[in-house]
Amino acid sequence: MKHFGQRLRWFGSDDRRERAGAHPRMRAQFDLRRRMLLVCGFLGLGSVALLARALDLQVIDHAFYQQQGDARFLREIPIATSRGMITDRNGEPLAISSPVESVWGNPKELLKAPARLPELARALGMPQDELASRLSARADKEFVYLKRRINPDEAARILALDIPGVASQREYRRFYPQGEALAHVLGFTNIDDRGQEGLELAFDDWLRGTPGAKRVIRDNKGRIVENVDLVRAAQPGRDLALSIDRRIQYLTHRELRNAILETGASSGSAVVLDVATGEVLAMANLPTFNPNAVGSSPRDAHRNRAVTDLMEPGSTMKPLTVALGLEAGVITPATLFNTNPGWIPNGKYRTNDTHNWGVLDTTGVIRKSSNVGAAMIAKRLGDAQFYAFMRRFGYGQRTGSGFPGEAAGLFPSPGSPGWSGTSKQTMSYGYGLNATPLQIATAYAALGNGGLLHQPSFVKGQHNPPRRVLDAKIASEVLHMMQTVTEPGGTATQAAILGYHVAGKTGTSRKASAGGYSRRYIGYFAGLVPVEHPRFAMVVAVNDPDPSRKGYYGGVVAGPVFRNTMEGALRLMDVSPDDLDAWLAVQQAAEAKRQKAEGRAAPASASVSATTARAPQ
Incomplete structure (x- = not known):
């Protein structure tokens, strides 16, 4: 035992083992165990480090790394929304938004694959150089439009090429079914669907929707995966x-x-108002443009001349001069005016008539469109009195229609630099002031509405309270005087409408030029129909007609536009005729002529019965 114990102590001593030399198998076991401990130690430390890193990523610094990941794959993209539809008063669409696609690209991705650019340029329909230049200019960006607002089928063909970094998004494009006919009223929108002119601009906040937004995950090709x-x-x-x-x-x-086309005029405007409400039923201008292809039209054609262009209103002022004379008590309907010899002095100038009309009553001044007669009435009126009355009817101020760019007109006040000793006389027959066709139409609608003036409106049902600008009795008297203008002996027989009494006034204004007036003209006709209960007020202005064709007088160049338009409007709105006797007489004469051609006579009662059955409604 003693010997065994000594041997054991000797074996357990490292120094003695070293000196005596250990057994080879025992040495190998010891080295393996040490290596295992070392490896396990390293694995343990690695596990601790991984756990610490996971804790840092997922708990301690989670927000930072989430933000970094989102920046690479998570995007907040807009959700396109449609612009509100514009309709006419009967609900017919005038402006609608159609869904389209816009193709966009990631310049960083596209520039990594220059070999695909020629293929992409052909699909986009643009020169390769232009595409490369556009991408290079935004090389540090991740978004650039390649082609906007195109047909979805075309966008699908481009995406089918599977070019990295090319994608599309939904947008909306404005479409105008009426095209050129309503271009100046509606205006148009730009490529971002924002109103640029006309009512699209005036009501942009109302029509424009609010885009939405959503978060999506996109892959490296820009495609939405979630x-x-x-x-x-x-x-x-x-x-x-x-x-x-x-x-x-x-x-x-x-x-x-x-x-x-018939008169060779350079431009023209026409306005139709509802007399009872002031609502604008129609407004047309020429030259015009196609709002569905704005870029192909000259910029000058975009102007809504009926509200922006200022013109001297010419003889359309005479009914208002007469109305003021009646209101002031300086004339009566029976007052006589000796216009011989066809002119009177006006300072160092003359006020001339086209003919020497001799002695005219008040109605004759309007029927024959006598400048001399209007000037004689103005001489009986005070300057401030004349100015205040015309301002009442809206001259020299905007109508309040709200149309963008509407002009206020030019109507100088007494004592201002624009007012001289001859101003009132020349203004009485429409020179020395400027107005728009819409202003003239608004004033005439007030005459037809018993002296009540409405602000014109482009929105259905938006009726501002009217204000009285003239006594109803005087308005009626002036209206019946204007009726003689379209009857035999008047200056606008071409504006007469069979079956209806038409009240109107012609105007022929010479255009101002440097140092005086040129030999260029604007022909007007302003009218109301039917006289007994006026429904429509219409003003037509034909600018720069060619005198060698139909002439340049308002009754000849503008009167037929009124007649043909109002004939259709009266029929469409089912307005009862107020001159049925004249209609029946014409129909009876036509029936008698037909019967005579057939060689037999028809009983008078039978003719009346037959024509009555076909009377306009």
Whole structure:
């Protein structure tokens, strides 16, 4: 035992083992165990480090790394929304938004694959150099539009090429079914669907919707692989119902275009108002443009001349001069005016008539459109009195229609630099002041509405309270005086409408030029129909007609536009005739002529019965 114990102690001593030399197998076991402990130690430390890193990523610094990941794959993209529809007063669409696609690209991705650019340029229909230049200019960006607002089928063909970094998104494009006929009233929108002119601009906040937003995950090709969250729902724009009647608008545009072609005029404007409400039923201008292809039209054609262009109103001022004379008590309907010899002095100038009309009563001043007669009335009126009355009817101020760019006109006040000793006399027959066709139409609508003036409106049902500008009795008297203008002996027989009494006034204004007036003209006709209960007020202005064709007088160049447009409007709106006797007489004469041609006579009662059955409604 003693010997065994000594041996054991000797074996357990490292120094003695070293000196005596250990057994080879025992040495190998010891080295393996030490290596295992070393490896396990390293693995343990690695596990602790991984756990610590996971804790740092997922708990301690989670927000930072989540943000970094989102920046690479998570995107907040807009949700397109449609613009509100514009309709006419009967609900017919005038402006609608159609869904389209816009193709975009990631310049960083596209520039990494220059071999695909020629293929992409061909698909986009653009030169390769232009595409490369556009991408290079935004090389540090992740987004650039390649082609906007195109047909979805075309966008699908481009995406089918599977070019990295090319994608598409939904947008909306404005479409105008009426095209050129309503271009100046509606205006148009830009490529971002924002109103630029006309009512699209005036009501942009109302029509424009609020885009939504959503978070999505995109892959490296820009494709959406997952919808993560709805940030904000899209709100479509609100619809807008206009006072415009597209049928009357079409008639107005067609007849104005025919007049421009027949007279060789450079431009023209026409306005139709509802007398009882002041609502604009139609407004046409030429030259015009196609709002569906704005870029192809000259900029000058975009101007809505009916509200922006200032013109000397000419003889359309005479009924208002007469109305003021009646209101002031300086004349009566029976007052006589000796216009011989066809002119009177006006300072160092003359006020001339086209003919020497001799002695005229008040009605004759309007029927023959006598400048001398109007000037004689103005001489009986005070300057301030004349100015205040015309301002009452809206001259020299905006009508309040709200149309963008509407002009206020030019109507100088007494004592201002624009007013001289001859101003009142020349203004009485429409020179020395400027107005727009809409202002003239508004004033005439007040005459037809018993002296109540409405602000014109382009929105259905938007009726501002009217204000009285003239006594109803005087308005009626002036209206019946104006009726003689379209009857035999008047200056606008071409504006007469069979079956209806028409009250109107012609105007032929020489255009101002440097140092005086040129030999260029504007021909007007302003009228109301029917006289007994006026429904429509219409003003037509034909600018720069060619005198060698039909002449340049308002009754000849503008009167037919009024007649043809109003004939259609009265029929469309089912307005009862107020001159049925004249209609029946014409029909009976036509029936008698037909019977005579057939060699037999028809009983008078039978003719009346037959024609009555065909009387306009």
